[in-house]
């Protein structure tokens with residue numbers, strides 16, 4: 397079966413763009429409304445991945461355009477190094493009501509990478525100011541993605557996205573992946589005991605590195621691109637918290653994708669009874685309407701910075717940008733007025749249940765996630781969990797193209813098995829969808845997987 401004809405533009409002819417890949421053909425997306433987008437031929441696609449897991453309130457919302465226009469006409473920019481601005485004060489105050497107890501401040505930046513970069517530096521300076529000047533290492537976890545700036549890469553455990561760049565940054569130690577589906581101690585159902593055992597691996601790394609050199613541990617609560625919807629056994633995060641306390645290591649939770657309602661709680665970590673030291677977020681904060689990220693330290697971290705004459709030794713031109721803050725505030729108001737976090741929980745549970753139907757395909761190994769942050773892991777052998785033979789580019793391209801043929805946008809990813817193999821897709825639709833929309837996603841995914849099976853002989 398060949399793919400439907402769609403108008404595409406080669407990577408070499410995209411105006412003045414330096415495209416991600418020159419040697420590829422791009423479909424041009426021209427407009428969006430709700431959870432649909434249209435291409436230049438007016439083909440409509442169901443956006444089952446919210447743009448890039450960020451368009452959480454759907455496309456084309458007039459309320460957000462109005463808030464942006466009003467703020468840009470009033471004051472588009474002022475330097476946060478020199479002045480305060482009202483939208484940033486109002487937005488961060490609103491975030492403080494949305495975050496768990498103890499989180500009252502947000503350091504507002506322009507992306508998820510910057511939010512994590514800021515968290516890494518904040519953790520380092522926190523220890524420095526307290527006299528623990530040797531603490532600088534930030535331990536990450538294998539099969540995690542924290543961004544593309546140097547610090548964020550250094551803590552990411554996603555070889556496919558970093559291996560060519562490795563000489564450029566410190567490659568900090570990594571704790572093993574804590575995914576139940578590929579747990580070395582159980583078949584995925586080991587529960588608390590396995591959660592604690594996996595967390596104890598972090599303790600051994602801290603001891604090995606020397607606790608006096610370790611500043612922080614960073615983890616996604618529910619993993620995004622690096623492991624599509626996977627999250628550890630219960631007991632894992634609770635034990636991580638104990639270990640961090642014991643060794644004076646800050647616990648950073650990367651909620652760039654999971655935060656702001658995506659998993660059916662305000663923040664993913666709230667699925668467990670654990671309070672981290674720093675939360676980072678981005679994506680859904682502004683719903684894709686403007687680039688924003690935020691680093692939210694707990695009060696006990698903030699206290700160290702309160703008395704510093706020269707403050708936090710970090711900053712960007714676009715920190716606390718008024719236009720972005722006004723948009724972020726409007727997006728949060730939009731979410732709250734429609735109770736989208738609860739909707740994510742309820743419709744996510746429905747979608748998760750209906751997706752079970754896809755287990756009829758032998759190459760579907762695991763369907764997982766929380767709220768509307770769901771993922772599918774594909775395998776060559778369901779029994780042994782061995783990756784597909786066509787693992788990587790061929791399978792993932794096929795999945796994406798077949799998705800477009802069936803009018804649905806998927807997010808193929810992988811490389812989580814043995815650093816290069818393994819295939820996944822995220823399913824992360826806007827938090828505004830209802831159960832009928834969820835059913836449409838399942839129907840379209842079913843048709844997509846049937847085509848993939850045909851094409852690859854699965």
Ligand SMILES: Cc1ncc(COP(=O)(O)O)c(C=O)c1O
Pocket residue numbers: 507508509510512541542543544616620621650651652653654678679
């Ligand atoms: C969990 C997580 N952290 C950090 C990032 C980096 O965010 P950005 O692409 O906005 O820099 C991403 C992006 O996909 C992410 O999913």
